[in-house]
Amino acid sequence: xxxxxxxxxxxxxxxxxxxxxxxxxxxxxxxxxxxxxxxxxxxxxxxxxxxxxxxxxxxxxxxxxxxxxxxxxxxxxxxxxxxxxxxxxxxxxxxxxxxxxxxxxxxxxxxxxxxxxxxxxxxxxxxxxxxxxxxxxxxxxxxxxxxxxxxxxxxxxxxxxxxxxxxxxxxxxxxxxxxxxxxxxxxxxxxxxxxxxxxxxxxxxxxxxxxxxxxxxxxxxxxxxxxxxxxxxxxxxxxxx
Numbered sequence: 374x375x376x377x378x379x380x381x382x383x384x385x386x387x388x389x390x391x392x393x394x395x396x397x398x399x400x401x402x403x404x405x406x407x408x409x410x411x412x413x414x415x416x417x418x419x420x421x422x423x424x425x426x427x428x429x430x431x432x433x434x435x436x437x438x439x440x441x442x443x444x445x446x447x448x449x450x451x452x453x454x455x456x457x458x459x460x461x462x463x464x465x466x467x468x469x470x471x472x473x474x475x476x477x478x479x480x481x482x483x484x485x486x487x488x489x490x491x492x493x494x495x496x497x498x499x500x501x502x503x504x505x506x507x508x509x510x511x512x513x514x515x516x517x518x519x520x521x522x523x524x525x526x527x528x529x530x531x532x533x534x535x536x537x538x539x540x541x542x543x544x545x546x547x548x549x550x551x552x553x554x555x556x557x558x559x560x561x562x563x564x565x566x567x568x569x570x571x572x573x574x575x576x577x578x579x580x581x582x583x584x585x586x587x588x589x590x591x592x593x594x595x596x597x598x599x600x601x602x603x604x605x606x607x608x609x610x611x612x613x614x
Contacts, residue, residue, distance in 0.1 A: 395454070395455055395456075396411055396412055397411050397412070397415070397564075397565050398456070399456055399595075399596055399597045399598065399599065400596075400600065401596065402485070402494075402596055402598040402599065402600055403600055404600060405419070405600055406418070406599060406600060407419060408565050408567070411565075412565065414565075414566055415565040415566050415567060417561075417566065417567050417568070417569065418565055418566070418567035421561060421567060421569055422603075422605050423559055423560055423561055423569040423570070423605075423607060424560065424561045424567060424569070424602035424603075425487070425488075425560030425561045425562070425563050425571065425573060425599075425602060426487035426488040426489070426560070426563055426598075426599060426601060426602065427488065427558070427560065427601060427602055427603075427604045427609065428488070428489045428490070428491065428492065428601050428604070429488055429489065429490045429556045429575060429609065429611065430489070430490050430491035430492070431604045431609055432556065432609045432610060432611035433608075433609065434608065434609070434610050434611070435610065435611050435612065435613050435614065436557075436610045436611075436612075436613065437612075437613055438470070438471070438554075438555050438557045438574070438610060438612070439469075439470070439471060440468065440469065440470050440513070440553045440555050440574055441468070441469045441553065442466070442467065442468045442469075442477075442513070442546070442549065442553070443466055443467055444466050444477070444544075444545035444546040444548075444549060445466070445544060445545065445546050446542070446543070446544045446545075447462055447463065447465070447466065447542070447543065447544075447545055448462075448463060448540060448541070448542050449461060449462050449463075449540070449541050449542070449543060450538065450539070450540055450541075451529070451532045451533070451535070451536075451537065451538065451539040451540075451541060452479075452537060452538075453533070453536065453537045453593065454537065456594060456595060456597050457481065457594075458481060458482050458529075458533075458590065458593050458594050459479050459480065459481035459482075460479060460480050460481075460529060460541070460543075461478070461479045462477055462478065462479060462480070462545070464476065466545060467503065468501070468503050468511060468513055468574075470511060470557075470572060470574060473505060473509070473511065473572070474505060474506075475503030475504060475505055475509075475511040475572075476503055476504055476505070476506070477501060477502075477503050477545075478502050478503060478504060479501075479502050480499050480500065480501045480502070480545070480548070481499075481500055481502070482497060482498065482499055482500070482590055482594060482597075483497075483498050483500065483563075483594065483597045483598050484496060484497050484498075484587070484590055484591040484594045484595070484596065484597055484598070485497065485498070485596075485598050486498035486514075486516045486517075486598065487500075487514075487563050487598045487599055488514060488516075488556075488575050489601060494598065495516040495517060495518050495579060496517065496518065496519065496587050496591070497516070497517040497582060497586075497587050497590055497591075498514055498515065498516045498517065499514070499515045499517070499548050500512050500513070500514050500563075501513040501514075501515070501545075501548075501549070509570070509572065510562075510568075510570070510571045510572065511571070511572040511573075511574065512571055512572070512573055512574065513549070513553075513555070513574045513575075513576065514573070514574065514575040514576065515548060515549050515550070515575075515576045515580055516575075516576070516579045516580070517579065517580045517581065517582040517587065518579050518580075518581060518582075519581070519582065519583070519584050519587060520581030520582065520583070521581045521583065522582065522583035522585075522586060523547060523548065523580065523581060523582045523583070523586060524543075524544065524547050525543040525544055525545060525547040525548045526548065526582050526586045526590075527586065528541050528542065528543040529541065529543065530586055530589045530590075533589065533593060548580065549576065549580070550576055550578035550579075550580060551578075552577075552578050553576060554576070554577045554578065554612035554613075555574040555575055555576055555577060555612065556573075556574070556575040556577065556609065556610065556611055556612065557572075557573065557574055557609075557610045558573050558604075558607055558608060558609040558610065559571070559572065559573065559607060559608075560573045560602075560607075561602075563599045564599070577611075577612045
């Protein structure tokens with residue numbers, strides 16, 4: 374029961390709130406959102422020193438970050454609301470990063486990507502949200518560019534027509550690259566309450582999605598990228614060349 378409670382808390386914290394509870398909006402992705410002026414509970418969004426997303430081109434160090442997953446075929450439940458498109462997963466899949474074991478909770482999407490690389494944002498990103506048994510959050514971000522259709526995104530797109538709460542089946546491994554070389558740093562949730570202490574991993578390899586799939590995601594979400602945040606004195610590690 375303790376494990377299920379941790380997963381439920383992490384899931385609610387790591388993704389936009391349901392439309393009925395949501396009192397904030399994404400902006401244009403360029404100007405600061407100033408979410409603290411909407412709700413004082415979001416003060417860290419503007420005052421925090423470990424906020425996300427950041428420009429990954431600012432990395433001053435390179436290193437081998439060992440990341441592995443056991444993603445595969447699974448069921449899921451679609452959660453769609455204002456500026457939110459998410460698939461909630463049953464227990465069983467996970468990510469290992471160093472000596473940490475993260476349990477996969479859900480994947481949600483942003484259009485365009487929130488993190489940038491030397492100023493470039495890709496048209497779509499998937500954020501795979503995980504939590505350890507102790508409640509530490511770990512996110513794996515995977516960017517998409519226009520190219521061949523992605524089967525897992527196709528399954529999500531098909532479920533969109535059935536709306537919120539729809540059940541679907543997909544192979545989650547089809548949404549991540551075979552080579553999980555990642556950018557690594559400590560950051561925050563990219564939506565209110567912007568809680569810090571999130572273990573961020575962003576895949577270096579960019580995946581492909583068809584123009585139609587990207588358009589469907591963008592049509593459901595609209596502009597959903599937070600403005601880039603100052604890196605400050607944080608350690609951002611880029612993959613070894």
